[in-house]
Amino acid sequence: MKKTPIERSFSFDSSLPAVDAARRIKSYFAQIAKSVPDDAGLTGEVRIGSRFAYRVWGATAIGVRRVPAEVTWAIEPASDGSVLSIRMESDEGKYAFRTSYHVLAYEQRFDELSEKIREQLA
Numbered sequence: 808m809k810k811t812p813i814e815r816s817f818s819f820d821s822s823l824p825a826v827d828a829a830r831r832i833k834s835y836f837a838q839i840a841k842s843v844p845d846d847a848g849l850t851g852e853v854r855i856g857s858r859f860a861y862r863v864w865g866a867t868a869i870g871v872r873r874v875p876a877e878v879t880w881a882i883e884p885a886s887d888g889s890v891l892s893i894r895m896e897s898d899e900g901k902y903a904f905r906t907s908y909h910v911l912a913y914e915q916r917f918d919e920l921s922e923k924i925r926e927q928l929a
Contacts, residue, residue, distance in 0.1 A: 812897045812898070813896070813913040813917075816893065817893055817921060818890060818891065818892040820887075820888060821889050821928040821929075822887065823928055824884070825888075826848075828882050828889045829847075832924070832927060832928070833847050833848070835924065835927045839855055840854060841855075849881065849882045850880065851879065852880075854876070856873045856898075857873050861873050861874050861899060871916050872916070874899070874913055875898040876896060876897055876913070876917075877896050878894070878895050878896075878920070879893070879894045880892065880893050891924070893924060
């Protein structure tokens with residue numbers, strides 16, 4: 808049974824111009840995603856993690872780093888830099904039930920990703 812995805816969205820301001828912010832975001836996701844579309848720029852979407860690895864490792868430290876998720880972003884120019892909007896959504900596939908460990912694994916990974924993204928644009 809497919810469960811309602813676990814989601815996290817946030818926006819923040821960066822002092823970087825939109826084009827530079829997009830370059831950094833694309834470079835960061837190129838390091839952690841299987842692939843980043845060539846047309847990704849001010850907007851983009853990537854899939855990170857692995858359903859198989861998450862099923863094998865579960866909510867262990869290794870599994871949390873590999874939770875499958877879809878991340879989308881949009882960067883808008885602003886007078887003093889840019890504004891980045893990020894949306895992260897779980898992509899674990901079908902499970903018979905969801906445990907609190909499952910939710911915590913996604914929350915932990917989304918916290919980590921949020922921090923890393925902010926660091927890229929600092």
